[in-house]
Amino acid sequence: MTATTLDHPKAAIPTVFTQDELGWNAWLDPVPEEALTERQKEGLVDIARAKSPYFRLLAHDPDILRARTLADKDIFYNTRAGLPRAERELAAAAVSRSNGCIYCASVHARFATTHSKRRDDVQRLLDEGVGVDIDPLWNAVIEASVALTATPIAFDKSHVAKLRRLGLDDLAIADLIHAASFFNWANRLMLSLGEPEIR
Amino acid sequence: MTDHATPDILDRLAGVSVGSTLDVVRHERPETRRNVQASYDALFETGDEAEVTATERHAVAAFVALLHDADGPAANHYLQLLEQRPDADGLVGVLRSQAKRAATAGPYGAYPSGPLSRENLAGPIFSTEPSDRAVLGERLSAALDHVHLLVFHLRDAQAPHLALLQQAGWNTAAIVTLSQIVAFLSFQIRAAQGLRVLGS
Numbered sequence: 001m002t003a004t005t006l007d008h009p010k011a012a013i014p015t016v017f018t019q020d021e022l023g024w025n026a027w028l029d030p031v032p033e034e035a036l037t038e039r040q041k042e043g044l045v046d047i048a049r050a051k052s053p054y055f056r057l058l059a060h061d062p063d064i065l066r067a068r069t070l071a072d073k074d075i076f077y078n079t080r081a082g083l084p085r086a087e088r089e090l091a092a093a094a095v096s097r098s099n100g101c102i103y104c105a106s107v108h109a110r111f112a113t114t115h116s117k118r119r120d121d122v123q124r125l126l127d128e129g130v131g132v133d134i135d136p137l138w139n140a141v142i143e144a145s146v147a148l149t150a151t152p153i154a155f156d157k158s159h160v161a162k163l164r165r166l167g168l169d170d171l172a173i174a175d176l177i178h179a180a181s182f183f184n185w186a187n188r189l190m191l192s193l194g195e196p197e198i199r
Numbered sequence: 200m201t202d203h204a205t206p207d208i209l210d211r212l213a214g215v216s217v218g219s220t221l222d223v224v225r226h227e228r229p230e231t232r233r234n235v236q237a238s239y240d241a242l243f244e245t246g247d248e249a250e251v252t253a254t255e256r257h258a259v260a261a262f263v264a265l266l267h268d269a270d271g272p273a274a275n276h277y278l279q280l281l282e283q284r285p286d287a288d289g290l291v292g293v294l295r296s297q298a299k300r301a302a303t304a305g306p307y308g309a310y311p312s313g314p315l316s317r318e319n320l321a322g323p324i325f326s327t328e329p330s331d332r333a334v335l336g337e338r339l340s341a342a343l344d345h346v347h348l349l350v351f352h353l354r355d356a357q358a359p360h361l362a363l364l365q366q367a368g369w370n371t372a373a374i375v376t377l378s379q380i381v382a383f384l385s386f387q388i389r390a391a392q393g394l395r396v397l398g399s
Contacts, residue, residue, distance in 0.1 A: 003365055005358040015313025027358040028371045060372040063245065064379045067237035074230035081227070099306045100354030129318070148389050151267055151305040151350055155389075160397055170397060174224045177393030178231060185386035188349050189378055192356035 011197040014102050017126035019109045019119070022102070023197040024190070030056035037062075045069040057193055068185070075178045083168070083175035086116035087141050091176055093122065094145040095183035098130050103196035104187050137166050145180040207236045212272045212391035214398070221398040239387070242380055243280070250373040255339060256380060257281040258290055262343050263384040265298035266350045273388045289334045297343060301325045305351030322352055341367030342377055349381045 008025040030053040031040055041047060043062025046069075049055040058065045076092070079085050089112035096105035109126055113119040121134050130146045133139060140162045147155040155177075163173050206215060209232075215221045225232055243256060261277035268274060278294070281287050307322035325347035327340045335343065341364050348356055364374050 003370070005361050005365070007358070013311045015311045015315060017315075027361050028374060057371075058375060058379075060375040061241075061246075061250075061379060063241035064238060064376070064383070067234045067241050068379070068383070071231055071234035071238060074228060074234065078228065078230065100308060100310060102311075148393055149306065153267065153389060153392050155393055155396055157396060157399065170220060170224050171227055173397055174221075174228075174394065177397065178228075178390060181386045181389035181393060184389055185382040188353050188382035188385055191353045192349055192360070192378055193375075195358075 008195070008197065011195070014106075014196050014198050017097060017102055017105050017109070019106060019113060019123065019126070021110075021199060022106050023199050024052075024054050024103055024194055025197055026053045026057045026194040028057060028193065030054075031059045032056075039063075042066055043069075045073075054190070054194065058189070072182060072186075075175070075182050081171055083172040083179070084115070086112055086118075087137070088175060088179040089115055090122070090125075090138060090141050091145040091179040092183045092186075093125060094130055094142040095149050095180050096187055097125060098146045098149045099184070099187040099191070101187040101191050104183065104190050106196075108183075140166055141176060144176060145183075148177065148180040149184055207232065208239050208276075209235055209387065209391055209394070212276065212387065213394035214272070215394065219398060221394055225394075235387075235390070238383055242376070242383060246376065250370065251376045251380075254281070254284045254286050254290070255342065256376075257284060258287070258294060258339055259342055259346060259377060259380050260384050261291075262294050262298060262346050263350060263381055264388060265294060266301060266347065267388045268392075269295070269298060269302070271388070271392075273384070273391065293331045293334045294343075297327055297331060300328070301343075301347050303351055306353060308352035308354035310354065324348075324352075337367045338369065341369070345377065346381050349378070350385065 005027045011025055014022055033050050036050060040059040040062045043059050043065035044050055044055055045066060076088055089108045092108035093105050093112050096108060105126060109122050113122045124132050130142055144155060144159040144163060147159055160173060257277055257280045261281050264273035264277050278291055282291055303323050307320035309319040310316055325344060327335060327343050332340045345360060345364060348360060361374060
């Protein structure tokens, strides 16, 4: 294991927000695929993630990786009642747009498009930024996500009131809070442990 | 299994009382509830102290919380845990004074040079004061500088920031744990405050 950071001099860094598939290169040594311990494999949850340098880097601390991954999956994939998947992905994309995580934004903008079938509206969030005017519900989801992303946190009763007027119940709003908060976790790892690459 | 009568750490930080609407809502998502708690446990209860000590974990968490809201429930929680550490002499006072110096508003920072450069937003770069480095030590001083970067201007993060941590004694596994602590706290504080607002 080296005590220096890793360079990727040939990698082309994306300079715009995009829905294209991007690569990601680590600045520290990921655990080599063949060296993963049983505990580290458990941390990955889904063994297909052993192909990803991001998850193999996080596998250096497998217990928090496992809990993080299981929380992530439930926050986004458990759509029994509450907020529809498309709006959860929209929240993730809006947080990533606000923090400036081009990689995370690309993944979750794609998912928002898949689940909403509104590729052009999603692209407008990426192109115009979080001040974009799309429609009342999407505007409110983006506003609430951005307010939760600010430090100090700017989310207040006015955001909740607006979401309720648009028909969201408490479970849906709690789902939105979890999705937006979770991307403040994900963005910090993605942005600080490596960098995206145009494929 | 989840015990309905026992509030977890997120309940405590969000002010969720047993039987309230918010309590019911949180129990609608038992898998999320269980794994958010498991994340906290992995970082603060059962984490391997060989790489990152309990005092370092609590000091870093307290600093993240202080930068979000110096008087908030998360800052109180992690400062209290830190005070109970036998080797935390003087740390709480130094963290409080450094957090006051470090306080600003985020997210800001620069994009890779190109069309997004017009959205670049300049802001302060924080460095712990030399006079406090004696109390903090080299490792923790470097960690606090990194915390400020990750809390307020995460899009400025580059490989040389990790090199600074390496020079201060943080190896790869320790840097991963440190990053997870800052990132998890950024989630936990937002989830707690969001739920608190929703329930009020």
